[in-house]
Amino acid sequence: MSLITIQNVSRHFEDPRRGSAVKALDDVSLSVGRNEFLCLLGPSGCGKSTLLNMIAGFDHPTRGVVAVGGRPVTAPGVDRGVVFQQPTLMPWLPVWENVAFHLTMRGLPKAERRKRAQHFIDMVGLRGFENHFPSELSGGMNQRVGIARALLMNPEVILMDEPFGALDEQTKMDMHAELVRIWRDSQSTIVFVTHGIEESLALGTHIAVMSARPGRIRELIDVDLPRPRDSTSPRFNDYKRHILQLLRPEGVATPAAAAHG
Structure with missing residues (x-):
């Protein structure tokens, strides 16, 4: 059963300089089950943090519904804990x-x-x-x-917005291992925003790969890798290559595809 449900969510922001709306998210639908560790992965500006803020209750969809535990999210609540990019x-x-x-x-x-x-x-x-x-x-x-x-x-849900972005690589790797342990011990559901492919593969049970703005879900990937995860293993790198292809701008062929085109 899904703990978090995002149904046909779009988010538009008014741009007073242009006198028009900027479309940050476009028709996003996604479900997150209990005890899952979902990574939202995509390029800068694709709406990852906007989507996280709507789950947190800090922001609201222009269209569509975000629900946690079957209840539409209308405001922040104690059922959702938030860890920001800076510790605050x-x-x-x-x-x-x-x-x-x-x-x-x-x-x-x-x-x-x-x-x-x-x-x-x-x-x-x-x-x-x-x-x-x-x-x-x-x-x-x-x-x-x-x-x-x-x-x-x-909380039922822990929301994390690039919390390790400012850390050096060794500290980041140590924090990945600690966070996985904490997630298992607490049996929480985590939604984690990142633009790092290896970070998403090190952490997630699932990865929602998003397109460039306006953000859409390109693919929801079920990560079937044993823990602790080995970033040098063939299967890890198979996932990495697949995600790299998904993150290419739509309509741009990979070198291999172009060679056979």
């Missing part, structure tokens, strides 16, 4: 208070907040850093704090 932590709060911020807003006692935050601090591998401030942590560690904060809300 509060620099004046230590790690545990950043993680527990949602509980602070609900007025829970300090001892209860700290106990519940500790579980997720442990889950993301930050035990020992509970009292550190964001300025004392690396970029990857700050992203872990953001993930722990999203997990503490116990």
